[in-house]
Amino acid sequence: xxxxxxxxxxxxxxxxxxxxxxxxxxxxxxxxxxxxxxxxxxxxxxxxxxxxxxxxxxxxxxxxxxxxxxxxxxxxxxxxxxxxxxxxxxxxxxxxxxxxxxxxxxxxxxxxxxxxxxxxxxxxxxxxxxxxxxxxxxxxxxxxxxxxxxxxxxxxxxxxxxxxxxxxxxxxxxxxxxxxxxxxxxxxxxxxxxxxxxxxxxxxxxxxxxxxxxxxxxxxxxxxxxxxxxxxxxxxxxxxxxxxxxxxxxxxxxxxxxxxxxxxxxxxxxxxxxxxxxxxxxxxxxxxxxxxxxxxxxxxxxxxxxxxxxxxxxxxxxxxxxxxxxxxxxxxxxxxxxxxxxxxxxxxxxxxxxxxxxxxxxxxxxxxxxxxxxxxxxxxxxxxxxxxxxxxxxxxxxxxxxxxxxxxxxxxxxxxxxxxxxxxxx
Amino acid sequence: xxxxxxxxxxxxxxxxxxxxxxxxxxxxxxxxxxxxxxxxxxxxxxxxxxxxxxxxxxxxxxxxxxxxxxxxxxxxxxxxxxxxxxxxxxxxxxxxxxxxxxxxxxxxxxxxxxxxxxxxxxxxxxxxxxxxxxxxxxxxxxxxxxxxxxxxxxxxxxxxxxxxxxxxxxxxxxxxxxxxxxxxxxxxxxxxxxxxxxxxxxxxxxxxxxxxxxxxxxxxxxxxxxxxxxxxxxxxxxxxxxxxxxxxxxxxxxxxxxxxxxxxxxxxxxxxxxxxxxxxxxxxx
Numbered sequence: 001x002x003x004x005x006x007x008x009x010x011x012x013x014x015x016x017x018x019x020x021x022x023x024x025x026x027x028x029x030x031x032x033x034x035x036x037x038x039x040x041x042x043x044x045x046x047x048x049x050x051x052x053x054x055x056x057x058x059x060x061x062x063x064x065x066x067x068x069x070x071x072x073x074x075x076x077x078x079x080x081x082x083x084x085x086x087x088x089x090x091x092x093x094x095x096x097x098x099x100x101x102x103x104x105x106x107x108x109x110x111x112x113x114x115x116x117x118x119x120x121x122x123x124x125x126x127x128x129x130x131x132x133x134x135x136x137x138x139x140x141x142x143x144x145x146x147x148x149x150x151x152x153x154x155x156x157x158x159x160x161x162x163x164x165x166x167x168x169x170x171x172x173x174x175x176x177x178x179x180x181x182x183x184x185x186x187x188x189x190x191x192x193x194x195x196x197x198x199x200x201x202x203x204x205x206x207x208x209x210x211x212x213x214x215x216x217x218x219x220x221x222x223x224x225x226x227x228x229x230x231x232x233x234x235x236x237x238x239x240x241x242x243x244x245x246x247x248x249x250x251x252x253x254x255x256x257x258x259x260x261x262x263x264x265x266x267x268x269x270x271x272x273x274x275x276x277x278x279x280x281x282x283x284x285x286x287x288x289x290x291x292x293x294x295x296x297x298x299x300x301x302x303x304x305x306x307x308x309x310x311x312x313x314x315x316x317x318x319x320x321x322x323x324x325x326x327x328x329x330x331x332x333x334x335x336x337x338x339x340x341x342x343x344x345x346x347x348x349x350x351x352x353x354x355x356x357x358x359x360x361x362x363x364x365x366x367x368x369x370x371x372x373x374x375x376x377x378x379x380x381x382x383x384x385x386x387x388x389x390x391x392x393x394x395x396x397x398x399x400x401x402x403x404x405x406x407x408x409x410x411x412x413x414x415x416x417x418x419x420x421x422x423x424x425x426x
Numbered sequence: 427x428x429x430x431x432x433x434x435x436x437x438x439x440x441x442x443x444x445x446x447x448x449x450x451x452x453x454x455x456x457x458x459x460x461x462x463x464x465x466x467x468x469x470x471x472x473x474x475x476x477x478x479x480x481x482x483x484x485x486x487x488x489x490x491x492x493x494x495x496x497x498x499x500x501x502x503x504x505x506x507x508x509x510x511x512x513x514x515x516x517x518x519x520x521x522x523x524x525x526x527x528x529x530x531x532x533x534x535x536x537x538x539x540x541x542x543x544x545x546x547x548x549x550x551x552x553x554x555x556x557x558x559x560x561x562x563x564x565x566x567x568x569x570x571x572x573x574x575x576x577x578x579x580x581x582x583x584x585x586x587x588x589x590x591x592x593x594x595x596x597x598x599x600x601x602x603x604x605x606x607x608x609x610x611x612x613x614x615x616x617x618x619x620x621x622x623x624x625x626x627x628x629x630x631x632x633x634x635x636x637x638x639x640x641x642x643x644x645x646x647x648x649x650x651x652x653x654x655x656x657x658x659x660x661x662x663x664x665x666x667x668x669x670x671x672x673x674x675x676x677x678x679x680x681x682x683x684x685x686x687x688x689x690x691x692x693x694x695x696x697x698x699x700x701x702x703x704x705x706x707x708x709x710x711x
Binding site: 195197198213215216217218239240242243256258261263284286287300302307328330331344346351370371373374389392418 | 554614649650651652653654655657658659661662665682683684685686688689694695
């Protein structure tokens, strides 16, 4: 794993259009990038909405840390000048066109060519409604990612996060928002004068669990952000209820409850309304996260007097300590393959994002920040989104595990934090 | 229960061993075991705390004019306006008009206070009102229909406002004599030291002298570390304060909430700010 200082830093301000509340800033690495040309799509008829497609794809690929995606002034058609692209050291060329079928329907054609073998890797025609232009661009980005790298992308997915803004009178407004994976199309799903934290997507993407203080205490709520279904009301628990984490089935949810003051992790079944206790230690047990197979949970506990991470096998009931390096390790989340944990690790006075190999116990610190929080893997495992502080302001940061490239998502007026990454769209 | 008390008192006892002589230690330990005896180092507040005996809601300016000077002096003392009294060598009131004005203002203050509380309560749901009324021990004022719906919302709010205004005035008195409403903690720590114990005992006395007040202990953490862990830590801080109040059999009147790192006092990111943010706040209601 290369370290951050090895990066060549230069910033690109990618998107500042009116509907992007989050500004995107890439601190780019030039290491091990796949050079690809994404030519502007040819517009046939009145289909100017499609002009954005190539830009969205290019931005997506560049954000992933896997690609150096450039545009071109050359008109690229099926008669490709492979020698030209070979001379310019591009490994693949993507081009396409968009044509108007009716006032609201377009046909999109996309072609991917390998420059060296001079072969077509992918060709597709898709009909799309004009409201779905961005979505189709994300879908095509995932296709390109898969065709060129042999791995799934994480573009046609959503983020959720919490923003905090402060009025001149000092009143704070908290918003639970969801956006596309590139920060576009932000929508507020909950707005409150009280703190909101720990949003978490169910694996089917239909449900969002989060913690709200709207009743002057921490409580877990479950909403359906895209469906007209009433929020699920969890029973009222004494003391704090917080830190929701979905079981992969989406039927039950792990949460921290402090019955009689003792903070333990419980499993609440949304269907049977059954509450099952998963930890019993008198110390603080919290921040549960399910393994992708649902068979174990990782959690934070101060049972030894230090804050460390443990993994409980739910089949055997056995609890093993997972972290041994350092005096503070917290907020574990499983990688999609279940082999690693992203976590927050204290180094001296700083709290930094780190990656733990569960089997070998190797711990790799990924940043040099002062206060990282709330890590979450992209669904393909290639990136981790987390919250951090920059110039005393809360921002989101996405790190590519391929080459440690950083993408920063910032909110112009106010703070953004508590990110969570959804699974793939259905 | 008694085992727990002994455990806690021993901890407090030991933690206070540093700088006092044996005699004082013995006294202190006894004080802690028999908390009904007012601890020597803590002022007995019973005489200074305002008790609103006047159920009718106080005097108007005209009524005050009819009172004798001595009656005005007594009333001013009752309302905590002693520092405004100017007396001559024989104890005669020298500033009758100012005192009447001050008394009228203090009445107006409690009126505006009531308005604020009313507004707050009006915004609550019936269920929330019922919950508060139960917490305040005025269940008998709640009238429900067969389906459990509140029938007398307005009266209940009125009753709650009276109680809330009373609490706020009593708390204002405690503030005036320099009572502390915040305790601070070390990093990732919930320990109550000797100074903190004294503050808690002061509050225990206050609660015993004001049997209608109820206390919400709000636990907070600094921003370092993860949010959910800090939420748990904040609750543990508030619980450790509640444990000491439990020695005075006050636990039924104390609720605990945690805000974790979500409501900092200081928003800077340095040691000074963190020290102020690791705290438990005493909020009476």
